[in-house]
Amino acid sequence: MFMDNNDFRKKAHRLVDWMADYFAEVEDYPVKPSTAPNDILNQLPESAPQDSESFEKIFSDFEDVIMPGMTHWESPQFMAYFPANKSYPSVLAEMLTATLGAQCMSWITSPAATELEEQMMIWLRDMIGLPSSFTGVIQDTASTATLAALLMAREKVTDFEVNASGFSGAETHTLYCSAETHSSIEKNVKITGFGSQSLRKIGVDDMFAMNPTALEKSIQKDINDGHTPTCIIATLGTTGSTAIDPLKEIAVICDRYDIFLHVDAAYAGTALLLPEMRDMIDGIEAVDSFVFNPHKWMFTNFDCSAFFVQDEELLVRTFEITPEYLKTPEDERVKNYRDWGIPLGRRFRALKLWFVIRTFGIEGLQKKIKHHLKLAKNFKQRVEQSANFELMAPVPFNVICLRYHPPEVSDEKKLNELNERLLSKSQHSGEFFLTHTKLNGKFVIRVVLGNTNVEQRHADAVWNHLQELSQTLTSQK
Numbered sequence: 001m002f003m004d005n006n007d008f009r010k011k012a013h014r015l016v017d018w019m020a021d022y023f024a025e026v027e028d029y030p031v032k033p034s035t036a037p038n039d040i041l042n043q044l045p046e047s048a049p050q051d052s053e054s055f056e057k058i059f060s061d062f063e064d065v066i067m068p069g070m071t072h073w074e075s076p077q078f079m080a081y082f083p084a085n086k087s088y089p090s091v092l093a094e095m096l097t098a099t100l101g102a103q104c105m106s107w108i109t110s111p112a113a114t115e116l117e118e119q120m121m122i123w124l125r126d127m128i129g130l131p132s133s134f135t136g137v138i139q140d141t142a143s144t145a146t147l148a149a150l151l152m153a154r155e156k157v158t159d160f161e162v163n164a165s166g167f168s169g170a171e172t173h174t175l176y177c178s179a180e181t182h183s184s185i186e187k188n189v190k191i192t193g194f195g196s197q198s199l200r201k202i203g204v205d206d207m208f209a210m211n212p213t214a215l216e217k218s219i220q221k222d223i224n225d226g227h228t229p230t231c232i233i234a235t236l237g238t239t240g241s242t243a244i245d246p247l248k249e250i251a252v253i254c255d256r257y258d259i260f261l262h263v264d265a266a267y268a269g270t271a272l273l274l275p276e277m278r279d280m281i282d283g284i285e286a287v288d289s290f291v292f293n294p295h296k297w298m299f300t301n302f303d304c305s306a307f308f309v310q311d312e313e314l315l316v317r318t319f320e321i322t323p324e325y326l327k328t329p330e331d332e333r334v335k336n337y338r339d340w341g342i343p344l345g346r347r348f349r350a351l352k353l354w355f356v357i358r359t360f361g362i363e364g365l366q367k368k369i370k371h372h373l374k375l376a377k378n379f380k381q382r383v384e385q386s387a388n389f390e391l392m393a394p395v396p397f398n399v400i401c402l403r404y405h406p407p408e409v410s411d412e413k414k415l416n417e418l419n420e421r422l423l424s425k426s427q428h429s430g431e432f433f434l435t436h437t438k439l440n441g442k443f444v445i446r447v448v449l450g451n452t453n454v455e456q457r458h459a460d461a462v463w464n465h466l467q468e469l470s471q472t473l474t475s476q477k
């Protein structure tokens with residue numbers, strides 16, 4: 001026996017202690033490791049061990065080899081990309097999920113998992129103010145959910161012809177998103193067979209939101225050219241600057257031309273927990289599908305992406321295949337979530353949502369989100385008042401796009417170089433992890449105040465950090 005039940009118990013207790021220490025101390029780690037490519041790989045044996053190795057040895061390698069190469073997403077100094085935040089109840093639920101090890105492809109493979117998922121999707125739908133005509137399912141990521149949405153759009157417009165016969169090669173479908181849309185849309189347009197050339201990237205306004213007039217013009221041109229407008233993807237909270245596409249106006253256009261409308265609210269959907277943020281879903285009745293990720297901002301471990309659709313039958317018909325070995329007597333009376341998306345096998349993800357929502361309560365979640373929004377508002381004011389930094393985009397949520405801009409430098413190329421250097425210095429410091437984007441060709445540093453335990457002192461510290469580092473650049477300007 002390599003590890004018996006007694007051993008497991010002891011080791012698990014030890015790991016729980018390690019986990020609690022990690023959470024308590026994560027702020028003391030360099031948020032981003034200083035390892036170079038292949039540093040970790042070079043420490044790993046070239047082949048698997050023939051003989052059993054002790055847990056002590058494995059765990060000490062975890063601490064000595066793996067941990068120094070980890071980026072600490074849990075750290076409040078992690079302000080890069082979007083967070084993949086989490087919370088104690090979520091981690092505890094994940095321990096149970098791993099222990100049960102259920103593969104929840106069908107109702108019968110764990111009735112409780114299916115039924116809890118069904119109820120969690122109703123809770124979530126109501127918590128973020130979606131109409132009751134929506135029904136939901138948990139996907140691994142927003143990328144997968146959007147892939148499912150595009151496949152639904154494809155089957156709807158072709159009356160399931162592509163599912164049956166494949167593309168004929170004479171198709172004329174066109175899809176629309178803004179120039180600021182996440183890269184997963186383009187990837188999905190490739191995967192679904194529409195082809196990148198069928199994707200129209202619509203221009204944005206000065207808030208980086210889709211311009212609906214340009215959208216309609218593009219649709220009309222495509223119709224005149226003999227194309228079939230098939231799907232529009234609107235984003236609430238773009239990845240670069242969290243811009244909000246004007247859903248209401250886009251929805252009217254979708255209605256007018258009978259086009260499938262998918263909403264990608266992967267990050268910002270969590271803000272809908274606050275009723276005062278729901279202006280951005282004006283027009284939601286016309287939306288066909290909607291995705292948001294509790295695994296980004298709702299304190300629920302990666303992975304957990306909530307995908308809602310209005311037409312459950314269309315979704316299931318797009319994916320359903322029931323081989324003999326999966327048939328069960330209850331099929332007519334239950335949900336078999338394997339038919340609601342791409343993979344057959346499914347993790348028990350609803351459990352962590354149940355733990356998180358019950359532990360925080362709706363009010364607790366709202367309080368946390370409001371706190372993040374307030375931190376961002378304060379931070380934005382600082383940038384606006386600074387003589388040396390410039391705010392580069394509106395701040396509707398908790399992402400601040402800024403750049404260092406000393407008054408004496410006006411050349412855009414120089415400003416880009418300065419900010420690239422500033423970010424590189426920041427990343428090398430290991431004190432904070434910030435990342436960048438480009439807006440209108442301008443290099444922009446993003447500060448994301450969305451980690452579970454981010455506080456005012458962390459926002460103060462990153463502001464001081466940027467200011468201090470910028471001073472070291474000035475001398476070399």
Ligand SMILES: Cc1ncc(COP(=O)(O)O)c(C=O)c1O
Pocket residue numbers: 082140141142143144182184235237238239264265266267293305
């Ligand atoms: C707006 C938006 N959509 C989709 C995605 C993809 O998310 P996922 O990693 O869940 O596929 C992201 C990732 O950051 C995003 O910002």
